[in-house]
Amino acid sequence: MTTSSKTINNKALLPWQTPNDVQQKKFPVRTAVALAIGVVLWLGPYLALVGVLVPQQVARIDPGSKTQAIALMSTVAMIVSTIANIIEGALSDRTRSKWGRRTPWIVWGSVGTAVVILFWGKCTAIWQVVLSDSVYMIFLNMIVAPLIAVIADRTSPKYRGTISSVYALGSAAGQYGGQAFASLFLPVPYTGFMVMAGLTLLSGPIAGLILHEKSTKDMPVDQITMKNFSQNFAFPTKGAHDFYLALFGKLCIQTASFAISGYQLYILTDYIKLHGGTLQSYVTMISMILMTTAIILCIFAGPISDKIGRRKMPVILAGGLVAIGSLVPMFSTKPWIMLVYAAVVGIGMGMYNSVDQALNIEVLPDAKTAAKDLGLLNMANNGGQVFGPIFSAAIIGMVGYHGIFPLACAMAIIGSILIIFIKDVK
Template identity: 55%
Template sequence: MKESSSKAMPKRSFSRDMILDNFSVPRRDARDYYLALFGKLAIVTATFAIQGYQLYILTDYQKVSEDSVGDQLVLISVILMVTALAMALVAGPISDRIGRRKAPVMFVGLLVAIGAPVPFLSTEPRTMLVYALIAGLGSGIFNSVDQALNVEVLPNAETAAKDLGVLNLANTGGQVLGPAIAAMAISAAGYHMIFPAVAIVALLGVMMIALIRSVR
């Protein structure tokens, strides 16, 4: 390791504030931090609400036969993977060049909100391929830019690792909340309600990211 030793770093005295700073969520100057946290949570939730129910959307909503559903799922996965990898290669450098983090992350939320209604408008299986194309583009941008946005909204450099860990909980939290929201939408009004629900959640995420002030 080329980093210098940490032995000479000043040590904080053991106190209530030291415990709270290191073992709790940020408490001061953290407005943009929480906007980034809940904006990320909303966008990830919207994404996984559909991805978690792909099989059932195809079989129960779009009536794809059991013989064909496997091939359809493979095709959707390939589209998601290829588009995500392609955008991940270009989105980060573009974000660095233009010096903006918010706009690319907001664009991801808009892509999810635009892509979600496509299967709502038609039960044709090809609409899920269109959604996969749009969602894959958004996923590639999100994976390459969102973490940079997260780093720039950290309120305290001394607790950066812990605060980033809290932000990353939005990824796993969204994977749990997404299918739960989809299940509630299905129970309330059927499979077709997943898609407008996803669009609304994604737009809420866009709005929260837009309210961040400290990052362009």
């Protein structure tokens, strides 16, 4: 750790302790680089798969029930992901090894995830797709929960907005670049699965190498008892008012985002009526607009949040932009309308993601269970990826594709309102 060896009152900061503003005099560049590269290499392939390659695979296997199949896959994945987040995040918090707390998890998670992707691409039945996605989630969360916890482990409060922006920058590149990259493999889908497996395989080892965690073999760990079990392996219950407002606010905003992006391919084919080369070009353009706007906001929003000392206001404003952008496609089926949607929502999600992780860290009930609790907050991302398609599938069945857009708008507004009620964070 770059600054963990700084001393205050002649007492060295231990490898598993979080530095305060006095101890960490410089921005933790090494941590930032590891986070950005790590998240690009797991999130890019993930959203390439669930946003483009797997929907295409499902449509090929069972075109008549593709929306229901995606909703089923997402539901099962959320259940598995929730359990995995709690258990793997909690175990990561308690891991004592010469490679630190987080590195062993993200490395082995990368290996397992890559292997599952190769099997996933060979699926020829819906049940196989659902099972592959579920196993994939087990290994993927071995990367996600520990990697996010690195922010809490190694960043003092004064740099959390900026490092949240760095994480969001990597997220934006992975999220939108991954989908644009995946569109290149629509004619050769299994090649796409192999490439995504290879990229994911690099995520943990590269991030771990850059992080260069110090040994936690001497880290004190309380023995698990019935009394402290819930603290270590369950949802927090004490001092968690703001935690749950942040959790459900995040869930609503992410649901709004994924209600549309989770069905992006089907919106373009069945609502906008695009096919062939035009479809591929629009998938690419939308992804690039979302990525570009998000990256621009990532550069500015986090550092500004640090400078003004505010976390809630940028998140609330971002939720409002997502609401407005989500409503735009309801008014036209012209292809250009999706480009307008991408620009507005890209700005909103760029601002949101830039400050979100900083807000999450400041509502944690207990620093000792950071990976577990941040994993639970991150579960809202997975929940959004599940509830978005589920709600969209229901709306499509009732009123058609144009019903998705007011649904997403309403969810974003509800999420913003929940963030307003957070008390102990400015």
